[in-house]
Amino acid sequence: MTGGRPAPTGSAAGLREQxxxxxxxALLRTALEFFxxxxxxxxxxxxxxxxxxxxxxxxxxxxxxxxKAAFAVQEMMEHHFVEALRARPAEEGPFDALRNSxxxxxxxxxxxxxxxxxxxxxxxxxxxxxxxxxxxxxxxxRSFEMEExxxxxxxxxxxxxxxxxxxxxxxxxxxxxxxxxxxxxxxQGKDASLDALRSLTVSYLDHLTPALxxxxxxxxxxxAHRSAGGANRA
Amino acid sequence: MTGGRPAPTGSAAGLREQxxxxxxxALLRTALEFFxxxxxxxxxxxxxxxxxxxxxxxxxxxxxxxxKAAFAVQEMMEHHFVEALRARPAEEGPFDALRNSxxxxxxxxxxxxxxxxxxxxxxxxxxxxxxxxxxxxxxxxRSFEMEExxxxxxxxxxxxxxxxxxxxxxxxxxxxxxxxxxxxxxxQGKDASLDALRSLTVSYLDHLTPALxxxxxxxxxxxAHRSAGGANRA
DNA sequence: TTGTCAATTGTCAGTCGCTGTCACTAGCCT
DNA sequence: AGGCTAGTGACAGCGACTGACAATTGACAA
Numbered sequence: 001m002t003g004g005r006p007a008p009t010g011s012a013a014g015l016r017e018q019x020x021x022x023x024x025x026a027l028l029r030t031a032l033e034f035f036x037x038x039x040x041x042x043x044x045x046x047x048x049x050x051x052x053x054x055x056x057x058x059x060x061x062x063x064x065x066x067x068k069a070a071f072a073v074q075e076m077m078e079h080h081f082v083e084a085l086r087a088r089p090a091e092e093g094p095f096d097a098l099r100n101s102x103x104x105x106x107x108x109x110x111x112x113x114x115x116x117x118x119x120x121x122x123x124x125x126x127x128x129x130x131x132x133x134x135x136x137x138x139x140x141x142r143s144f145e146m147e148e149x150x151x152x153x154x155x156x157x158x159x160x161x162x163x164x165x166x167x168x169x170x171x172x173x174x175x176x177x178x179x180x181x182x183x184x185x186x187x188q189g190k191d192a193s194l195d196a197l198r199s200l201t202v203s204y205l206d207h208l209t210p211a212l213x214x215x216x217x218x219x220x221x222x223x224a225h226r227s228a229g230g231a232n233r234a
Numbered sequence: 235m236t237g238g239r240p241a242p243t244g245s246a247a248g249l250r251e252q253x254x255x256x257x258x259x260a261l262l263r264t265a266l267e268f269f270x271x272x273x274x275x276x277x278x279x280x281x282x283x284x285x286x287x288x289x290x291x292x293x294x295x296x297x298x299x300x301x302k303a304a305f306a307v308q309e310m311m312e313h314h315f316v317e318a319l320r321a322r323p324a325e326e327g328p329f330d331a332l333r334n335s336x337x338x339x340x341x342x343x344x345x346x347x348x349x350x351x352x353x354x355x356x357x358x359x360x361x362x363x364x365x366x367x368x369x370x371x372x373x374x375x376r377s378f379e380m381e382e383x384x385x386x387x388x389x390x391x392x393x394x395x396x397x398x399x400x401x402x403x404x405x406x407x408x409x410x411x412x413x414x415x416x417x418x419x420x421x422q423g424k425d426a427s428l429d430a431l432r433s434l435t436v437s438y439l440d441h442l443t444p445a446l447x448x449x450x451x452x453x454x455x456x457x458a459h460r461s462a463g464g465a466n467r468a
Numbered sequence: 469t470t471g472t473c474a475a476t477t478g479t480c481a482g483t484c485g486c487t488g489t490c491a492c493t494a495g496c497c498t
Numbered sequence: 499a500g501g502c503t504a505g506t507g508a509c510a511g512c513g514a515c516t517g518a519c520a521a522t523t524g525a526c527a528a
Contacts, residue, residue, distance in 0.1 A: 055507045140374035169354045169415045177407030207400045289478050
């Protein structure tokens with residue numbers, strides 16, 4: 001990409017690229033700002049574009065659709081989560097790995113997106129998502145797709161075949177289901193803090209973990225249930 | 235509003251009502267026909283309206299949006315399922331009740347909608363739903379809302395408080411998750427028959443049932459896991 | 469039968485999300 | 499310097515959906 005020419009601005013390569021990043025960041029910041037204050041449906045793409053002093057067409061050049069802007073941060077977090085899951089020690093049971101990855105992601109949430117948007121905007125955006133029918137639907141579909149991906153990850157680390165053994169998918173589906181329930185309850189509750197979300201998750205997860213097998217390597221598929229335990233608290 | 239009108243609901247009340255029913259049925263039939271042959275996104279509301287010889291505006295007077303038409307039959311099935319669940323004997327464990335209600339609903343699927351659309355249109359519509367991003371998202375949101383409702387039903391029949399005890403929601407979420415996974419796999423598979431869907435469900439459900447408690451009345455919330463068994467096969 | 473009321477519907481205009489096209493400007497490269 | 503091309507704005511257009519208003523038509527009473 002970069003030729004032999006001295007970069008006038010120093011850090012990033014190309015002035016063009018910088019401008020692009022700035023435009024994208026501005027669009028995203030403005031969009032989330034509007035979404036979290038006026039509401040998603042109440043915000044038009046035209047408004048966002050106008051606020052950033054860009055044509056509507058340009059907005060759609062950066063975000064395939066309005067939704068994409070709403071989930072941009074969420075997307076980062078998911079990527080973060082997947083990396084955390086990949087980094088989990090192989091000895092850890094699938095459920096503990098999932099659990100620890102989520103909690104770990106939330107514990108480092110700040111560092112992960114400080115440059116993009118303030119944490120409280122992210123949290124408020126979560127609430128917007130849960131309360132807008134359109135966004136909720138999109139969120140669930142995204143989760144669904146994510147679950148398929150994660151199921152394959154889990155199957156890999158356990159050395160199983162996703163198509164042959166139902167347990168990875170079943171486990172991830174259960175896990176995802178619980179995560180969604182907690183998200184919903186968090187929004188409905190009065191405490192909209194990160195701590196509240198975190199402890200709600202821990203609490204609900206604790207009710208599912210003991211009900212599903214901890215170590216698949218020592219049990220046959222048909223009797224995959226044991227005494228639980230082994231979830232290392234944060 | 236309405237004074238002493240004749241039979242408001244019943245079967246044959248007023249010529250006006252008949253016409254309305256006929257229009258609605260025609261719109262629905264045509265819509266599903268188009269959706270299942272041309273695809274959802276590829277079908278225009280204008281097309282549907284034109285085929286029924288009605289203005290586009292009228293379509294939207296019968297169906298709040300395009301989606302509503304796509305899920306009209308699904309809505310009936312859900313109603314059917316809920317009734318089945320309500321009718322389940324109180325002694326039955328929550329999971330068995332859910333399982334038997336689903337299977338029961340599918341076994342009587344024919345009688346439930348013969349008058350509306352042929353069964354194969356319903357099945358093809360399921361495939362359309364799973365394969366259209368828009369419809370999949372809507373489907374998942376509907377399922378999510380349904381789960382909340384069912385969780386309350388389950389809590390009631392077990393004499394629990396949904397807000398206090400996480401188990402109803404967790405169980406229903408898990409159950410729903412498995413149902414969705416099977417739906418997805420069914421669409422991806424080659425056998426698009428009702429039998430295939432049914433047996434896939436049975437198979438996957440059997441992997442979850444033994445992993446979750448069967449009888450909550452005999453176990454404390456914190457140790458809700460036992461030896462499984464007790465799922466009465468169909 | 470006829471007139472009145474109210475429900476249904478069609479027509480029209482307009483909003484909003486989103487896409488294709490095309491010309492134009494401004495970084496980038498040689 | 500001059501050509502190339504990425505990025506953008508302006509414009510037109512499609513499809514889902516809504517509000518408003520007028521025309522139609524079934525329901526009911528005089």
